[in-house]
Amino acid sequence: MTDLMQKQTGALLEIRGLTVSFDGFVALNDVNFSVKPGEVRILMGPNGAGKSTLMDTVIGKVRADQGQIFFQGKDISKTPEYRITGLGICRKFQTPGVLENLSVKENLELAARKSKGFWGSLKTRLAKEETDRVSDVVKKVRLEEKADMQARHLAHGEKQWLEIGMVLAANPPLIMLDEPTAGMTVQETALTAQLIQELAKEHTIIVIDHDMTFIELLQADVSVLHMGKMLCEGNLDTVRNNEEVQSVYLGRHKEEAHA
Numbered sequence: 001m002t003d004l005m006q007k008q009t010g011a012l013l014e015i016r017g018l019t020v021s022f023d024g025f026v027a028l029n030d031v032n033f034s035v036k037p038g039e040v041r042i043l044m045g046p047n048g049a050g051k052s053t054l055m056d057t058v059i060g061k062v063r064a065d066q067g068q069i070f071f072q073g074k075d076i077s078k079t080p081e082y083r084i085t086g087l088g089i090c091r092k093f094q095t096p097g098v099l100e101n102l103s104v105k106e107n108l109e110l111a112a113r114k115s116k117g118f119w120g121s122l123k124t125r126l127a128k129e130e131t132d133r134v135s136d137v138v139k140k141v142r143l144e145e146k147a148d149m150q151a152r153h154l155a156h157g158e159k160q161w162l163e164i165g166m167v168l169a170a171n172p173p174l175i176m177l178d179e180p181t182a183g184m185t186v187q188e189t190a191l192t193a194q195l196i197q198e199l200a201k202e203h204t205i206i207v208i209d210h211d212m213t214f215i216e217l218l219q220a221d222v223s224v225l226h227m228g229k230m231l232c233e234g235n236l237d238t239v240r241n242n243e244e245v246q247s248v249y250l251g252r253h254k255e256e257a258h259a
């Protein structure tokens with residue numbers, strides 16, 4: 001896809017006909033998926049549906065057997081993993097990456113340095129643009145008052161926001177968040193939904209999550225994967241009313257709720 005085609009389709013990320021298999025097991029089967037600049041998209045699906053594999057393929061950790069991945073109009077299907085961050089794609093995993101003994105600000109500075117690659121990370125001082133970015137990010141993730149506090153003293157939700165901040169420090173156009181509200185209180189979950197909506201003004205965000213309260217708060221379009229196939233896409237009502245989704249995913253949750 002050329003830059004012109006990207007403008008025509010309007011997609012920041014466009015995945016076409018993606019098939020991925022592990023030793024003959026097909027984890028993704030001819031998946032199409034695209035997100036527009038500034039969009040928040042929720043990626044749902046039961047365990048083993050292929051959500052992580054889809055994200056892993058975007059960041060070059062897993063290679064596709066077939067299909068193409070276009071980012072800002074460029075085919076990145078064969079771009080090595082170590083180059084993907086530099087292109088402006090950042091993924092936050094569920095496992096914490098915060099350094100507990102460093103302050104909030106120091107963690108953010110480190111993330112800003114790392115985004116500059118190996119040589120950039122060796123620089124002792126940050127450029128003005130980077131320090132400005134760190135000050136901006138610390139406000140965005142609502143940790144301004146705790147900027148000098150060691151990360152280990154933060155509440156669980158605050159640590160998750162710091163991690164989102166560390167992704168933001170690199171200022172990537174595309175952010176992928178893996179269950180950002182896991183373990184959060186209802187109030188922290190609501191604040192996280194608000195934060196993600198604010199961030200979507202400058203970034204495109206793909207969120208993998210199962211928490212229906214959070215998904216409702218996000219008010220974003222949803223893509224549902226099931227057994228490696230894209231089952232349904234649309235707004236939350238469309239997805240909720242889809243019979244296949246009800247039987248394979250939401251139905252299961254209802255049963256659990258009534259158990």
Ligand SMILES: Nc1ncnc2c1ncn2[C@@H]1O[C@H](COP(=O)(O)OP(=O)(O)OP(=O)(O)O)[C@@H](O)[C@H]1O
Nearest residue numbers: 022023025027045046047048049050051052053054
């Ligand atoms: N490296 C691998 N080798 C073999 N099989 C794998 C590998 N990675 C994933 N799979 C399989 O591919 C399928 C999709 O896994 P994936 O982790 O993408 O699902 P998921 O939707 O992210 O699930 P969960 O919500 O449980 O994280 C699963 O059946 C999984 O066992």
